[in-house]
Amino acid sequence: MSALTIGIYFVCWAVFHSFLASLRAKRLAGRIFGEEAKRWYRLGFVITAVLTLIPLLILLLRLPDIPLYNLPPPWRWLMMAGQLAALGLLAWTIMSTEPLDFIGIKQVSGSRSPYRTALTTRGPYRISRHPMYFTSMLVMWLSPAMSVNLLTLFALMSIYFVVGSYHEEMLLVKQFGNAYEQYRKRVSRIFPGLPFPP
Numbered sequence: 001m002s003a004l005t006i007g008i009y010f011v012c013w014a015v016f017h018s019f020l021a022s023l024r025a026k027r028l029a030g031r032i033f034g035e036e037a038k039r040w041y042r043l044g045f046v047i048t049a050v051l052t053l054i055p056l057l058i059l060l061l062r063l064p065d066i067p068l069y070n071l072p073p074p075w076r077w078l079m080m081a082g083q084l085a086a087l088g089l090l091a092w093t094i095m096s097t098e099p100l101d102f103i104g105i106k107q108v109s110g111s112r113s114p115y116r117t118a119l120t121t122r123g124p125y126r127i128s129r130h131p132m133y134f135t136s137m138l139v140m141w142l143s144p145a146m147s148v149n150l151l152t153l154f155a156l157m158s159i160y161f162v163v164g165s166y167h168e169e170m171l172l173v174k175q176f177g178n179a180y181e182q183y184r185k186r187v188s189r190i191f192p193g194l195p196f197p198p
Helices: 002-021 023-033 037-062 075-096 099-103 105-109 131-141 148-176 178-186
Strands: 067-070 145-147
Touching (some): 002 037, 023 037, 075 099, 075 131, 099 105, 131 148, 145 148, 148 178
16 A cells, blocks of 8 residues: 555656646746746756655655565675766766756856757766666665565656656757757667667
């Protein structure tokens, strides 16, 4: 029952998050709050995503759970080393996109367009078109301890990352056109060396 509760909450969060990421939601915000809302949209989107994940963390901490495994040393240390490496790669990914731009602060200050104006292909984006998804999945699946609730959440998040990458790429093709089409012919969708069809 706990895993079902977590699953339902995450699916609702994913649907809501995907709607907020859509062009329709951005246009709606522009109509309701005016053109200035475009500058605040990214920051509001990030804050909303974080705040709506807090109840999910509370559910994970409070709901009954069933342990599946808890690896002993040295396997635990090996998995944790892999997680640290993945977190380092995730930090590198964020730095490649400029953290203040990623969060939405530059857009609010007016020093950056409310929409992405340049296609990022440097750093980790040279090996994966969605390195944030790739590194996040590494952090999850290299966990040295696993339970039913965690397994449910990690599986749903992984599915969401893959499905979300298709949605995100539709927007990127609209924005960058042939430049993005050429980029995705050269670089794997999520997993380096493992192409996904467009």
